[in-house]
Amino acid sequence: xxxFTDYLWFNTAREREMVHITxxxxxxxxxxxxxxxxxxxxxxxxTAAIYVNxxxxxxxxxxxxxxxxxxxARPEYRHHQTGEDNADAHLKALLLHHETTLPITxxxxxxxxxxxxxxxxxxxxxxxxxxxxxxxx
Amino acid sequence: xxxFTDYLWFNTAREREMVHITxxxxxxxxxxxxxxxxxxxxxxxxTAAIYVNxxxxxxxxxxxxxxxxxxxARPEYRHHQTGEDNADAHLKALLLHHETTLPITxxxxxxxxxxxxxxxxxxxxxxxxxxxxxxxx
Amino acid sequence: xxxFTDYLWFNTAREREMVHITxxxxxxxxxxxxxxxxxxxxxxxxTAAIYVNxxxxxxxxxxxxxxxxxxxARPEYRHHQTGEDNADAHLKALLLHHETTLPITxxxxxxxxxxxxxxxxxxxxxxxxxxxxxxxx
Numbered sequence: 566x567x568x569f570t571d572y573l574w575f576n577t578a579r580e581r582e583m584v585h586i587t588x589x590x591x592x593x594x595x596x597x598x599x600x601x602x603x604x605x606x607x608x609x610x611x612t613a614a615i616y617v618n619x620x621x622x623x624x625x626x627x628x629x630x631x632x633x634x635x636x637x638a639r640p641e642y643r644h645h646q647t648g649e650d651n652a653d654a655h656l657k658a659l660l661l662h663h664e665t666t667l668p669i670t671x672x673x674x675x676x677x678x679x680x681x682x683x684x685x686x687x688x689x690x691x692x693x694x695x696x697x698x699x700x701x702x
Numbered sequence: 703x704x705x706f707t708d709y710l711w712f713n714t715a716r717e718r719e720m721v722h723i724t725x726x727x728x729x730x731x732x733x734x735x736x737x738x739x740x741x742x743x744x745x746x747x748x749t750a751a752i753y754v755n756x757x758x759x760x761x762x763x764x765x766x767x768x769x770x771x772x773x774x775a776r777p778e779y780r781h782h783q784t785g786e787d788n789a790d791a792h793l794k795a796l797l798l799h800h801e802t803t804l805p806i807t808x809x810x811x812x813x814x815x816x817x818x819x820x821x822x823x824x825x826x827x828x829x830x831x832x833x834x835x836x837x838x839x
Numbered sequence: 840x841x842x843f844t845d846y847l848w849f850n851t852a853r854e855r856e857m858v859h860i861t862x863x864x865x866x867x868x869x870x871x872x873x874x875x876x877x878x879x880x881x882x883x884x885x886t887a888a889i890y891v892n893x894x895x896x897x898x899x900x901x902x903x904x905x906x907x908x909x910x911x912a913r914p915e916y917r918h919h920q921t922g923e924d925n926a927d928a929h930l931k932a933l934l935l936h937h938e939t940t941l942p943i944t945x946x947x948x949x950x951x952x953x954x955x956x957x958x959x960x961x962x963x964x965x966x967x968x969x970x971x972x973x974x975x976x
Binding site for chain 3: 765
């Protein structure tokens with residue numbers, strides 16, 4: 566059995582941004598030498614998430630608006646009494662369940678035709694790290 | 703260490719449908735010969751999800767209504783400018799976090815009394831595939 | 840390859856409660872002897888969830904209020920026709936996606952500075968069980 570770990574770094578120009586990362590994750594899978602297994606991808610932060618969906622600009626905007634509607638930025642969160650102003654970013658990350666697992670078959674991500682991996686940043690403009698850990702044979 | 707992969711196919715009669723799949727997943731676990739490990743289950747599509755909850759008809763309807771309330775079908779999504787009409791199906795799949803992982807102990811899914819595995823289809827009436835990948839010993 | 844399984848038990852004093860469990864999960868990781876791998880944590884119930892976020896009291900209250908807003912307790916759920924009264928607890932658990940996977944590196948949970956693991960109880964005051972299953976080397 567093999568294990569392989571790598572880290573990706575992001576520093577988005579905007580506070581909220583969806584970054585397509587399938588190629589970077591695929592490159593790590595290839596570097597791992599794992600032919601069959603699982604690839605776990607997760608931000609090491611609590612205001613970002615990894616999700617799998619369509620790489621289509623309109624839908625990506627729809628997802629952003631939908632997250633804002635269900636987990637809106639507003640001043641009244643209790644978390645802001647600590648001096649923070651990003652409680653909505655925590656809620657948005659929870660809504661997308663921060664982490665995801667991807668299957669590896671024959672040395673590649675075993676994804677469907679339209680499945681793409683995204684890093685969803687909700688509190689950007691700072692350096693943030695994503696862990697990619699692979700288990701398999 | 704063993705790995706084992708199988709695929710389930712669905713073609714639901716209705717556009718939205720919750721399909722109970724615990725028996726099919728259990729059968730794959732048995733076929734894998736894995737006694738202790740993890741079983742990853744995920745649609746290979748971006749308008750469906752796997753979730754774990756109660757096999758009770760009323761609750762299944764409640765879940766459907768709740769998803770419709772939080773991620774409603776409506777014409778105005780930007781994604782629809784591409785000619786698609788299923789943006790809400792993408793959002794519903796994101797809300798349920800499309801994939802799930804299940805523990806295997808002593809050769810069986812190690813689930814609680816009421817935990818059952820469901821395939822949640824939000825854009826059906828077409829053939830769709832679910833990957834089941836097992837890692838363990 | 841090693842596998843290791845343990846179970847945590849909870850019996851919260853309140854119906855809804857967020858319980859910080861990072862130390863318990865860390866202890867299981869240490870007991871497993873796994874240096875590099877994945878740690879899967881999931882309630883064996885359908886009205887509780889595991890999530891990763893900030894250990895800050897204000898935010899924890901924000902999360903609770905947010906869940907109540909998106910998945911409110913109310914009498915009208917169909918599930919209640921069975922005599923149950925906890926449909927909202929099922930929906931809240933689905934919203935947080937009940938389970939989580941955590942990376943292990945160098946024998947420890949490989950979490951970011953602010954990442955903490957929580958057991959989210961939505962139908963407490965009874966004994967409930969969480970499975971922790973570790974795979975790795």
